[in-house]
Amino acid sequence: MAVEQPSAQATAQIPARPGEQSRIHNIGYRNYDGPRLGRAYARRSLYSQSLRGAYGLGRSVKSKVLPMLLFVVMCVPALIMVAVAVATKAKDLPVDYTRYAVIMQAVIGLYVASQGPQAVSRDLRFKTVPLYFSRPIETVDYVRAKYAALASAMFVLTAAPLLVLYVGALLAKLDFADQTKGFAQGLVSVALLSLLFAGIGLVVSAVTPRRGFGIAAVIAVLTISYGAVSTVQAIAYDQNSTDTIPWLGLFSPITLIDGVQTAFLGATSAFPGGEGPSSGQGVVYLIVVLGLIAGCYGLLMRRYRKVGL
Amino acid sequence: MTVIATESLSKRFPRVTALDRLSVDVGPGVTGLVGANGAGKSTLIKILLGLSPATEGRAEVLGLDVATKGGDIRERVGYMPEHDCLPPDVSATEFVVHMARMSGLPPAAARERTADTLRHVGLYEERYRPIGGYSTGMKQRVKLAQALVHDPQLVFLDEPTNGLDPVGRDEMLGLIRRIHTDFGISVLVTSHLLGELERTCDHVVVIDGGKLLRSSSTTDFTQSTAILAIEVTDTDEHPDGTRAVRDVLQARGIDTHDGSELPGAGHILLLTAEGEETYDLVRDVVADLGLGLVRMEQRRHHISEVFKDSDDQALRNSDAQAPKGGDEQRKEAVGHGG
Numbered sequence: 001m002a003v004e005q006p007s008a009q010a011t012a013q014i015p016a017r018p019g020e021q022s023r024i025h026n027i028g029y030r031n032y033d034g035p036r037l038g039r040a041y042a043r044r045s046l047y048s049q050s051l052r053g054a055y056g057l058g059r060s061v062k063s064k065v066l067p068m069l070l071f072v073v074m075c076v077p078a079l080i081m082v083a084v085a086v087a088t089k090a091k092d093l094p095v096d097y098t099r100y101a102v103i104m105q106a107v108i109g110l111y112v113a114s115q116g117p118q119a120v121s122r123d124l125r126f127k128t129v130p131l132y133f134s135r136p137i138e139t140v141d142y143v144r145a146k147y148a149a150l151a152s153a154m155f156v157l158t159a160a161p162l163l164v165l166y167v168g169a170l171l172a173k174l175d176f177a178d179q180t181k182g183f184a185q186g187l188v189s190v191a192l193l194s195l196l197f198a199g200i201g202l203v204v205s206a207v208t209p210r211r212g213f214g215i216a217a218v219i220a221v222l223t224i225s226y227g228a229v230s231t232v233q234a235i236a237y238d239q240n241s242t243d244t245i246p247w248l249g250l251f252s253p254i255t256l257i258d259g260v261q262t263a264f265l266g267a268t269s270a271f272p273g274g275e276g277p278s279s280g281q282g283v284v285y286l287i288v289v290l291g292l293i294a295g296c297y298g299l300l301m302r303r304y305r306k307v308g309l
Numbered sequence: 310m311t312v313i314a315t316e317s318l319s320k321r322f323p324r325v326t327a328l329d330r331l332s333v334d335v336g337p338g339v340t341g342l343v344g345a346n347g348a349g350k351s352t353l354i355k356i357l358l359g360l361s362p363a364t365e366g367r368a369e370v371l372g373l374d375v376a377t378k379g380g381d382i383r384e385r386v387g388y389m390p391e392h393d394c395l396p397p398d399v400s401a402t403e404f405v406v407h408m409a410r411m412s413g414l415p416p417a418a419a420r421e422r423t424a425d426t427l428r429h430v431g432l433y434e435e436r437y438r439p440i441g442g443y444s445t446g447m448k449q450r451v452k453l454a455q456a457l458v459h460d461p462q463l464v465f466l467d468e469p470t471n472g473l474d475p476v477g478r479d480e481m482l483g484l485i486r487r488i489h490t491d492f493g494i495s496v497l498v499t500s501h502l503l504g505e506l507e508r509t510c511d512h513v514v515v516i517d518g519g520k521l522l523r524s525s526s527t528t529d530f531t532q533s534t535a536i537l538a539i540e541v542t543d544t545d546e547h548p549d550g551t552r553a554v555r556d557v558l559q560a561r562g563i564d565t566h567d568g569s570e571l572p573g574a575g576h577i578l579l580l581t582a583e584g585e586e587t588y589d590l591v592r593d594v595v596a597d598l599g600l601g602l603v604r605m606e607q608r609r610h611h612i613s614e615v616f617k618d619s620d621d622q623a624l625r626n627s628d629a630q631a632p633k634g635g636d637e638q639r640k641e642a643v644g645h646g647g
Contacts, residue, residue, distance in 0.1 A: 028491065029425075029429060029491050029492040029493075030425060031460055031492075031493070032414070032418065032422055032459065032460035034414070034415070034418050035413075035415060035418075036384055036412070036413040036414065036459070037413045037414070037415060038380075038384065038413050039380060039413075041410075041413055042410065042411045042412070042413055045407070045410040045411060046411065049407055049410075058399070058403060059398060059399065060398050060399075060439065063398065122396055123396075126393065126394065126395060126396045126397070127390070127392055127393060127394045128394050128395070128396055130390055130394060131388070131390065131394050131408060131411075131455065132411060133360060134358055134360070134383060134386075134387075134388035134390075135383055135384075135408075135411045135412050135413075136380045136383050136384045136411075136412070136413060137411065138380070
């Protein structure tokens, strides 16, 4: 029986382990005949890799700093509120679950601006996209995996402080049914917010392979739209034309979320004078939010249809 | 058995015809796909991967129709692009593991195969460092590793020797040879350098302007004629020995040329050996003139020369490559001289 001779170079690479010296290892090329899990598995792999990447896991230490820092910044106020509520034996949390994300919108904006480009611009810039498409997955898998990954990452970011609040509220022995309802409403709200912000962030950052431009563009879209809407709303409030305030809220992402949760999720609006949309207007808000999410998905599909080899 | 088969495959863009009724069969082994830039090599690979529909005609890879079985094909085929495709901030190991999983390998198998494959392409300790710090040669190896990690039946290598120095190029060509001989994987390798493929491939397909120029085995290209290189000493009687030999050979009806693209031109004489008798003739001529025969060696005919002789269109291509072709020959000459 002939035994394959490992090449001299190969032998040098594998130091002989004690006790195994009598065995001759065939360390030539080995064929793979195990399972190949196909397209759905590849899509899941891309999703988990992108989700981990959104918090810098599996990447350099430097790229962990910002997402982790933002995560901490997002949670600290919740911890403080809980501490205060427990210490002062308050009857209610200082802030509603639904309101928390609206207050912390700057942090959420920074997060999506930093991680949106990370998720898509890198692949475009270093031309890794063709490698993905030379494998079983197709455009639709790539877009869905990336979208789902960023939306999940944002959900983690926005839901974690709500969880802190909820656990804290239970520790402070606040009313269980009340708190659970509020918590659930908050979760629905941040889920919508995550989908919307992730979509906008990805569409804007997929336009450019330059990460810096992507970050700046996402921040610009979020802050300019919010700045414009809140300014015009304030003017409208000053001039007592309160009817127009809810309609103006349709033009920026965070006010859209605010409107939806005011109409359907029992939140109090952060609009000037608390002039949130009525339930009729709320339907329009919801349609616009869902339309935007679908639109972002469609735009991403269009963007990647052309990115072949 | 055919690995790749195309049948009057055409790809037309609004303003260019990238492939024009290309019909070619490729068997197992290492196949070179040669053509100038813009000859349609990359377009062909894109169609064969099922990523771009053909305008007309059909193609099969591993017996699977590219129009309908793209996903199945891509699961069994590896692809190494011509351009850079590596993110600089991750290590080779992480990157290749990820790519293995994207090809459908379970996590444990992906890690194991990554370690194996990186070792086979010649990356050892450096595989844990970020790719950004790699040399061009190392990056090419990572690109090759990600194409091989899922143990495909066929790999498409698009210009794998681009940007490599002569030593790196030789190593890469050796590696490509091993992909078939040791790993049992068929290879389709593109290049615009004929000389390079001659040493590596079993079969060469030449396309130009999207049309098939020639498809035949490398031995057909190179064995038809043998080129003989002769170098002689000078004596007092014949201050220019080379010229003296040439004149006598010319008188005997044998054409010679001086290999002007080689260094030390004028000292080496190239002639076409028709058979055994040519060797005897050269020996006798040199002896009669009283010169010393420094060398008489067989030089393999380069594919580029075949094309120069045989095809005008190929002439145009190989002209563009002439400096590189010269390089190749020079290297060989140096090797023989040493």
